[in-house]
Amino acid sequence: xxxxKTTVGVALSAVLALGLAACGGGSDDNGGGGDGGGxxxxxxxxxxxxxxxxxxxxxxxxxxxxxxPDSMDPGNTYYAYNWDFxxxxxxxxxxxxxxxxxxxxxxxxxxxxxxxxxxxxxKTWTYKIRKGVKYEDxxxxxxxxxxxAVARSNYTDELQGGPHYFTQYLAAGDYKGPxxxxxxxxxxxxxxxxxxxxxxxxxxxxxxxxxxxxxxxTSPVPKAKDTGLKYQEHPVSTGPYMFENHSIGKSFAxxxxxxxxxxxxxxxxxxxxxVELTMKVTGADIDNRLLAGTEHLMLAGTGAEAAAxxxxxxxxxxxxxxxxxxxxxxxxxxxxxxxxPFDNIECRKAVQYALDRTATQGAYGGPVAGDIATTALPxxxxxxxxxxxxxxxGNKGDxxxxxxxxxxxxxxxxxxxxxxxxxxxDKEVAAGEAMQQSLAKVGIKAQIKKYPxxxxxxxxxxxxxxxxKEKLGIIIAGWGSDWPTGFxxxxxxxxxxxxxxxxxxxxxxxxxxxxxxxxxxGAKTEDIxxxxxxxxxxxKKIMESAALVPFIYEKTLLxxxxxxxxxxxxxxxxxxxxxxxxxx
Amino acid sequence: MIAFIVRRxxxxxxLLVIVSMVTFAIFFLVPRLVGSTPDDLASRYVGRDxxxxxxxAAKKRLHLDDPVPLQYGRxxxxxxxxxxxxYGPQTVKCSAPCFGYSFRTSQNVLDLIKxxxxxxxxLVFGASILWLTGGVAVGVLSALKRRSFFDRAAMSIAxxxxxxxxxxxxxxxxxxxxYTWKIWPDGVQYANLLDNPVKWAYNLVLPWVTLAFLYAAMxxxxxxxxxxxxxNEDYIRTARAKGLPERTxxxxxxxxxxxxxxxxxxxxxxxxxxxxxxxxxxxxxLPGMGKMVVDAITGNDLPVVLGVVMFTALFVVLAxxxxxxxxxxxxxxxxxx
Numbered sequence: 001x002x003x004x005k006t007t008v009g010v011a012l013s014a015v016l017a018l019g020l021a022a023c024g025g026g027s028d029d030n031g032g033g034g035d036g037g038g039x040x041x042x043x044x045x046x047x048x049x050x051x052x053x054x055x056x057x058x059x060x061x062x063x064x065x066x067x068x069p070d071s072m073d074p075g076n077t078y079y080a081y082n083w084d085f086x087x088x089x090x091x092x093x094x095x096x097x098x099x100x101x102x103x104x105x106x107x108x109x110x111x112x113x114x115x116x117x118x119x120x121x122x123k124t125w126t127y128k129i130r131k132g133v134k135y136e137d138x139x140x141x142x143x144x145x146x147x148x149a150v151a152r153s154n155y156t157d158e159l160q161g162g163p164h165y166f167t168q169y170l171a172a173g174d175y176k177g178p179x180x181x182x183x184x185x186x187x188x189x190x191x192x193x194x195x196x197x198x199x200x201x202x203x204x205x206x207x208x209x210x211x212x213x214x215x216x217x218t219s220p221v222p223k224a225k226d227t228g229l230k231y232q233e234h235p236v237s238t239g240p241y242m243f244e245n246h247s248i249g250k251s252f253a254x255x256x257x258x259x260x261x262x263x264x265x266x267x268x269x270x271x272x273x274x275v276e277l278t279m280k281v282t283g284a285d286i287d288n289r290l291l292a293g294t295e296h297l298m299l300a301g302t303g304a305e306a307a308a309x310x311x312x313x314x315x316x317x318x319x320x321x322x323x324x325x326x327x328x329x330x331x332x333x334x335x336x337x338x339x340x341p342f343d344n345i346e347c348r349k350a351v352q353y354a355l356d357r358t359a360t361q362g363a364y365g366g367p368v369a370g371d372i373a374t375t376a377l378p379x380x381x382x383x384x385x386x387x388x389x390x391x392x393x394g395n396k397g398d399x400x401x402x403x404x405x406x407x408x409x410x411x412x413x414x415x416x417x418x419x420x421x422x423x424x425x426d427k428e429v430a431a432g433e434a435m436q437q438s439l440a441k442v443g444i445k446a447q448i449k450k451y452p453x454x455x456x457x458x459x460x461x462x463x464x465x466x467x468x469k470e471k472l473g474i475i476i477a478g479w480g481s482d483w484p485t486g487f488x489x490x491x492x493x494x495x496x497x498x499x500x501x502x503x504x505x506x507x508x509x510x511x512x513x514x515x516x517x518x519x520x521x522g523a524k525t526e527d528i529x530x531x532x533x534x535x536x537x538x539x540k541k542i543m544e545s546a547a548l549v550p551f552i553y554e555k556t557l558l559x560x561x562x563x564x565x566x567x568x569x570x571x572x573x574x575x576x577x578x579x580x581x582x583x584x
Numbered sequence: 585m586i587a588f589i590v591r592r593x594x595x596x597x598x599l600l601v602i603v604s605m606v607t608f609a610i611f612f613l614v615p616r617l618v619g620s621t622p623d624d625l626a627s628r629y630v631g632r633d634x635x636x637x638x639x640x641a642a643k644k645r646l647h648l649d650d651p652v653p654l655q656y657g658r659x660x661x662x663x664x665x666x667x668x669x670x671y672g673p674q675t676v677k678c679s680a681p682c683f684g685y686s687f688r689t690s691q692n693v694l695d696l697i698k699x700x701x702x703x704x705x706x707l708v709f710g711a712s713i714l715w716l717t718g719g720v721a722v723g724v725l726s727a728l729k730r731r732s733f734f735d736r737a738a739m740s741i742a743x744x745x746x747x748x749x750x751x752x753x754x755x756x757x758x759x760x761x762x763y764t765w766k767i768w769p770d771g772v773q774y775a776n777l778l779d780n781p782v783k784w785a786y787n788l789v790l791p792w793v794t795l796a797f798l799y800a801a802m803x804x805x806x807x808x809x810x811x812x813x814x815x816n817e818d819y820i821r822t823a824r825a826k827g828l829p830e831r832t833x834x835x836x837x838x839x840x841x842x843x844x845x846x847x848x849x850x851x852x853x854x855x856x857x858x859x860x861x862x863x864x865x866x867x868x869x870l871p872g873m874g875k876m877v878v879d880a881i882t883g884n885d886l887p888v889v890l891g892v893v894m895f896t897a898l899f900v901v902l903a904x905x906x907x908x909x910x911x912x913x914x915x916x917x918x919x920x921x
Contacts, residue, residue: 067879068689070631078632157641158672161631164638179672228672229690247699248689249879250871278773280879281869284755285771288763294770454882458627458634459620502627503634 046560046576047325047569048101052584054565059583060274064286065299068249068279073232074216075153076161080480081301083216084573088254088275089237090219091265093127093146093198094210098267098577100568105382105484107210110267111141111220111238115210122205122524123171127198127213134259135222136237143192144184145220151178151187153217158228163482165212171203179228205524207531211483214572240270240579251278271566271582284308291318293561296583301327301575303556306365312559313368322559324368328380328574329480329554330489331364331428332373333419333435334507335547338464339473342417346409348546351474352390354402356438360551363430370552376490376542378553380571383486383535389543402442414443417473420461423450428476431551435474446474462504475507478554484572486535487522494542495519508547515541592908596901603897604890608659611886613652622648628884629687645670646687659684659890683894684887686880693891696876701895703774704872706784707791707864708857714796715803716850722800723807724839727815738804745801754794754867761790772868791868795861799853803846810842817841844915851907852900859896 045051063085071077074090087095095110097103109115111133116125133141153159154166155177170189178184191199202209225236234243240260246252254275262269277299281289287308289295304312304322312318333351341347357372364370372395374388392398406412421432429450436446449472451460460466461475481489492498496511515538522534542548558576560567563584570577615625626643627634643649647658661667662682668675669685669692678685683693722742726735762768772790775783814820815838823833860874869875873892880888 071689152672156672157638157645158670160629160633160638160642163633164635226673228674230671230676248691249696249876250699278869280871280875282866285758285869288758289771292763292766292769292771452882454884455628457632458630459624500634501636502624502639503630503632 041320041562043319044323044325045320046100046323046558046567049568050100051560051567052562052565054582054584055269055271056565056582056584057271057273059272060276061272061297061581061583062295063275063277063297063299063578064281064289064295065277065279066281066283066286067300069299071161071232072243072246072252073159073161073229073235074219075149075221076159076229076232077216078162079300080573081299081575083214084301084570084575085299085578086216086219086235087239087268087579088241089235089239089243089257090216091133091238092214092216093129093218094213095267096214096570096572098570098580100577101571104571104577107214108267110265111146111218112213116200116213118207118209118526122207122209122526123202125200125202125209127200129196129198130264131196132261133238133264134261135220136242136257136259138259139222141220141238142195143198144195145222146198146218147187147190147192148178148184148223148226149219149221150190150217151175151184152221152226152228155187156180156228162217163215165215165482166217169202169204169206169209169212171201178223178226184223207526208483208485208487208523211485211488214483240265240268241275244274249279251276253277268579269582287559290559290561293563296561296564297576297578297581298558299578301556301558301573303558308559309365309368309557312557318559321562322557323569324555324557325569325574326371326378326380327480327554327556328378328484329478330373330376330378331370331431331478331551331554332476333549333551334475334477335549336467336473336475336507336509337511337545337547338468338509339417339471341409341411341415342473342547344409345546346405347411347415349390350402350405350409350411350442350444351439352546352549353392353398353405354438354442354444355392355435355549356397357392357395357551359396359434359438360431363434364427364552364554368555368557369427370554373550373553374543375550376494376539376548377486377535378489380553380574381481381484381486381489381535383532383539385536385539387540389540390546397438397441399441406442406444414445416445416447418471419446419448419474419476420467420470420472421448421450421476422453422456424453432476435476457503457505459502461507462500463502464499464504464509465501467507474549477505477507479505480574486532486538487519490535490538490542491519491523494538494548508545510542510545510547512541512545589905589909592905596898596905599901600894600897604659604894605656607890607893608652608656611889612655616652683891686885686888688880688883688885688888693887696888697873697891697895700871700873700876701858702777703870704858704860704865704874706774706777706788707795707861707870707872708854710785710788710792711795711799711861711864712850712854712857714792715799718796719800719803720807720843720846723804724811724834724842726804726808727811728834730812735808739808742801742804745797746805748798750794750798750863751867753797754791754864757790757794758868772870774870791864791870794867795857795864803849806846806849807842810845811838814838814841840914844911847907847910847914851903855900855903856896858899858903859892 041051069082070079074086091111093112094107097106097108111129113128113130116127118125129143150166153162154164155175156179172189175187189201233246237257240257241254242257244253244255256270283305286298287304312322335342335348337343361372377384419432421428432448439446479493493505494510494515496516498506499509518534518538522531525531565582565584566580567576622643623639625648626639629642630638662684664680666680667678667682669678678692685692722738726738729735762771772787775787777784820838823837860877862874862878865872865875877892
């Protein structure tokens, strides 16, 4: 699958702000560019190249996290960091190339021998899997184990933690899942004509199907070893590491998998002896531990907290070991098209023009926390093009244009509305306050309503009935894609079919047939360049609707202790490529 | 004495039943009374990609569509006779006493508590020795050397101890001792007592001292005021008039009387802290009961919250029972009455 150099190039120039030519060089054998000079730590160095390339083995790589992963079951997790981390022990059918920069966006075969072979107009996808791949117990991986893994993660009542794209795209009829229907042959969405062939039968053409298969849900699970919700305690490994112990919600340790073979896995290495994760450590403590070098990586990849951020940025010796990449997240306000007066596009435009985006950026933490956003797609996704439909001088808002829009909306003196924010997220509250002040300048009186983040989508902002009842005209939220394309990003927040009774992420409740058609047609389009053009059109259509008010393309400040080797920021996972990292 | 203990134990069981009913009502009944439907509750446990099908499945699997009394009945039955839990391919038997399963992690609540309790108990054990001995000793000395430099200095430090929150003193101690002077270069990382007692104690020194600093300050002030009051009592004057050595007057007469209210508070403090020393555990990232229940509350993990509340109530009841029994040992007047 080829990519459009121009589009991605534009995107990456914004993302990386560096010369991608450096990616090609390097003397290491770790798949990355390397700087050829034996490391060359510098601020943002790992965004574009491998820092400290090395083949040195040994040591214990220590991860920490403030909370706990949703599940270590590859079939039941929905965090980007876990999709990155589970590659230590779970090999999916396909994956992203373990390389820095643009190369990392390329889908490459992992368990499969090659990318999918489409037929039947994009409704059938065939994959051959590598021979000789073994589980940690020495038994060989079979095609049926991958079929079973997809079935359990998408068609059972118990495993609800991950996405359900396969339920959406596979032609599986009313298949009840392997826990209720013990006969796997009844799962018609995937056929396994032999032990090394998988044929996916889709209910519609979908030319981004290869991207779906990078999901850890396609890593094989032997039926006999499946313990359902308990499987997270010890997923059976196909990767270079396997579980030694696991105390759910506290800690676990991975050790080398003796049955992993580099001959069947050209993408990974077994550099460190052990990988450990400690959970539920406070953010400030994590920063201190990373700066002291006693722990190595923050698993969630959310970056340093305010105090540590200031410390890192004010010290040259620390700053050279830090990176400030885009996270792929867009932070925005969605204007509910079903809450008056935002059912009128002119009222929505008034908000677009009134907003002081510089103040909102400041509320999020300034330039280090993100670049000012003007589009629906962030620069990390294919289809991104830079433009600003509601440009204002210095990004500080334009009162005159806003008042003109209010006049056209029939609300010349402004109106009253509510801003929903997650009350326990300081940056979001600050952004809401900045927006409130911007809107007040044009007569829009907005009241901030705070809701708990844990239930924000399921009970409040993501529940249209609640939004209508409480008149939540403005909903502050954010989104990151499940795979780095325009479709992966926009289909979940802008397609009318994405509107749900709860956990709704199209909080605008935007129902635009033109957007739906572009997304639907784009998914059926084989030509990549044409597809990416369509994602750009969707982006523009969303902004023309004025229902999405982008704030920032989020950035984070990641600290990498200097004793780490082979560190680079992976563009597909939007964090360091964990399985590649070693220790000096 | 035995009748007294039996009476208290029966009262404790009744209290636990009431606590369980109240807690259950708060988390399962009140949301319904204010308009939450079983679907609303279930949608919290289906992850980011909630669909109507998945919400229905979660509702059924977690029994959220059952009437609340039936759900409470299942909870009680689990404690008395055990329960079963659907993991998917198989159903797992949970033996009595079964406190249910976490809505978030599908872990047996009792196993979670068993896993976290040693951490909290270790913290409370060490810290309570420090604050009881330190606080009482300082309080007694302050009372005996009233208005001396020692008294003023000790009470000033005690005032600071009471005033400074644990998340401040804890973070300062971590910053200084762990990350600046590197006496604990790896920070605080809990080690199992049975695996490595030295490492266990070494890693708990900072949390012990931090927690004890707060409580010792309170105990010192309480002891000091109690001692001052007792030293003015007639029987102390009588004891001195009899010619008893001052040491005997202080230890056998004054201190004993002072200790009775201290013991009462000590029992309550121990019971409450065993249910989770929330701030200390959070500050030092110790995986104890307190940290677990905070996470459970923020994550709407109702069975875990319920389990920890029940155990906290049990600890408070037991601690008070032990304190009541100790009254007789400490204060002869109780024995004679």
